[in-house]
Amino acid sequence: MSDNDIRVGVGFPLGQLARALTTAGTHEDPATRQRAERRVRRWQQVVDGMAAGTLDIGSRTPVRDLPVWVTPEVIHGGFATGTPAAGGALRPDETDRARRLGLPAERRVLFWSWLTDAGLVELGELLDSGRYRVEYAEEAALPVVAWLLRAGERDAAVNLLEEIAPYADRLRFTPGPNDQPAVDPDVVYRQTAGEVRRLLEQRQPNxxxxxxxxxxxxxxxxxxxxxxxxxxxxxxxxxxxxxxxxxxxxxxxxxxxxxxxxxxxxxxxxxxxxxxxxxxxxxxxxxxxxxxxxxxxxxxxxxxxxxxxxxxxxxxxxxxxxxxxxxxxxxxxLPRHHQLAQLVAARLAALPQDVGIHDVDHVLRPVDADESHLAGVVAGWPAPAPVARVVARATAATLEQLIARGVIASAEELARLTPRLAAATAASAYPDPALRILMDATYRAFRARRSLLLLNLEHQVRLAELPWVRAVVSARIDTSDTRDQARRTLARLGSAAVTGFPATVLPNPLVKELSTLSTQASLPLPWVEELAADIFMGTFSAKFLQAATLAGRRLAGSLYARYYDIDYPAIAAIDDTRRRLIRRARTSNTFDELCRDRAGASRRRSWFQVAANGTIIEQAQILTTHNLATIVELGIDLPAIDLAKQCLDTVLRLTARLHHNPRPLGTVKNTAYAWRQMVFFLSLSTGEEQTAFLSHAAQRLAAQPDHVRTRLAPAVIGLGHIVGGGTFDQDGRAGTGRRLLGWTTRAHWMLDPSLEVG
Structure with a gap:
């Protein structure tokens, strides 16, 4: 049995089920027990579905009898539970509609009620107002039907209905109400005012x-x-x-x-x-x-x-x-934090609940005289930092402003917010305002769906596969303006990711958005995802070789190429051969072999296969620069030395965490990734700047504790050796200097037991 079989077998869900059961039965916090009980139900669904054969984990269509476009309920690890996310009980607005029309509170009956003359008029008014919220992409289907009929596209509307009607008793195909109209797509927020209000209301006394x-x-x-x-x-x-x-x-x-x-x-x-x-x-x-x-x-x-x-x-x-x-x-x-949290929550209750907060300072103003009487706290007292941090999550501003304020504190948070900008860009190709708003909402809902665990190089469901999106594709008008907007958004997101979080690998959701924007901008750039070592199938799609070739056009002979011993001209020749001989190939066996050879990995599977997979994947990341060269290809002017210094700061911080760390391997991996990004940025600078950076690195290292200096000194010495024109031997050594990599199938030199003394 392979590692992939183990991952998609029943063992992993059973382990998750057992952990959830333990938490549900023993945890002291009632809310935690309640959440665990929900996890128990979902993991039980997974186990039962796999046993009954109604779930095919690893497939694009994991739920039997549900088409690929249905949004599945997905839990930890990419496992589908078998329940459609847009199903379940009726929403309150649906129940109210049934009561108002004197209809049974049944999903299928409500579905057909929207297709009456009165229902279509109601859908048209909803479209024009923009006052709705699409939580799951399926909820845009009937509004699209209404738009098609209004546009005279009767055949397209009928075809769409024929495709979705069989699921009318299981899925919701209309959006929920929203008091707020569509807002400026350039403004984003991590949480809504209502979400942070509820968090503050739950604050208990310390x-x-x-x-x-x-x-x-x-x-x-x-x-x-x-x-x-x-x-x-x-x-x-x-x-x-x-x-x-x-x-x-x-x-x-x-x-x-x-x-x-x-x-x-x-x-x-x-x-x-x-x-x-x-x-x-x-x-x-x-x-x-x-x-x-x-x-x-x-x-x-x-x-x-x-x-x-x-x-x-x-x-x-x-x-x-x-x-x-x-x-x-x-x-x-003195007023306690939970009292002030309740006071701020009361202020938030007066604001629109489904959007962010534009004036956070006003929400966090000192206690008014009237409020002091109501809350029992001193007038003029400021909001404490823990309360301010919660409220800040709802700050409505541009990406750049949120990064500068520290509200967006990681690349993962950035990735979660980018669909709003990308959605507006994608929807700009629809001239009709009502359809543009609807497609914007559809895009954002689609991007919010959780990724499935997939095998055999299968790709996640794409937006164009949704029947209601296909039905209005002819309404799109791609112009030079829409392509220019896509290019601007692409450059903006790429710049925000690299300059905001230079030491972090681009998260897969962000890579997906960048890839989509590239297509909209007519820029055929190869964006590569981070692969999971535990389900790696041993092969890479063709775009990895394309990304390595693109990187080589800028990095051949550079510090980066010399540090990692990369023959970029040879890689370009491999790509050229592949293009001439196998133009339609989805994979590149030659690139697979190159990564395997560089990692020193054999084809024979063994007990440390996950670590072996990790070494191969890391080599692919090194060769491709994991999208850094692709971002530079956009023409973004990066402050290379400043970014390299920020990467070094991250490396030092992560190295410090290795001391007496019971689970250090993940930290070593992230340290090596930050180091790789640092080497890339250094490669964009001049030789004089690289030499000056080495002096800076030596000074920073000298100021660190002994265990940090000892662990990282080999890497700094090794980098200095390469900057000076030297090379590593085949084991990545140069005297006392070492090449820093994150994955290994042996003991990592940064984790020498002797360094744990003290």
């Missing part, structure tokens, strides 16, 4: 803070009362030397109040410690109230505690003691 407040407001004053009672018994510095007439009744009242306080304030447990100040004084007081006398040992303990408390804080009522308690009271009265 247990540690509440425990501290309880200590300051309840137990410190109680300790003062205990101390005061015992001070009343002092004569000539001796505790329990005298018992005033009303002392015992007042002591009994104090103990009764203690029992009430202990029941009402359970957070702080210090008062329960018998050897603590409160514990000693309270226990002794209980003995006296019960009629017993203190033993010499007990009296000595009380004496010691009383003296220590007086020495530390002064006598209760004294100026120094009063000042301390007043300061503690002020600290306890």
């Amino acid at each position: 247990a540690q803070i509440e425990t501290m407040r309880e200590a300051l407001t309840v137990w410190n004053p109680f300790a003062d009362e205990l101390l005061t009672r015992w001070c009343e018994t002092v004569v000539d510095g001796r505790v329990d030397a005298v018992t005033p007439d009303d002392w015992l009744p007042r002591a009994a009242q104090l103990l009764a109040r203690y029992r009430h306080l202990a029941a009402a304030h359970p957070r702080c447990g210090r008062h329960r410690h018998r050897k603590g100040s409160i514990g000693v004084l309270r226990t002794a007081l209980e003995r006296r109230v019960a009629g017993a006398q203190l033993t010499p040992r007990e009296r000595g303990l009380v004496q010691s505690v009383v003296e220590a408390m007086l020495r530390k804080r002064g006598r209760p009522g004294s100026p120094e003691h009063t000042a301390l308690r007043e300061q503690q009271a002020r600290e306890a009265a």
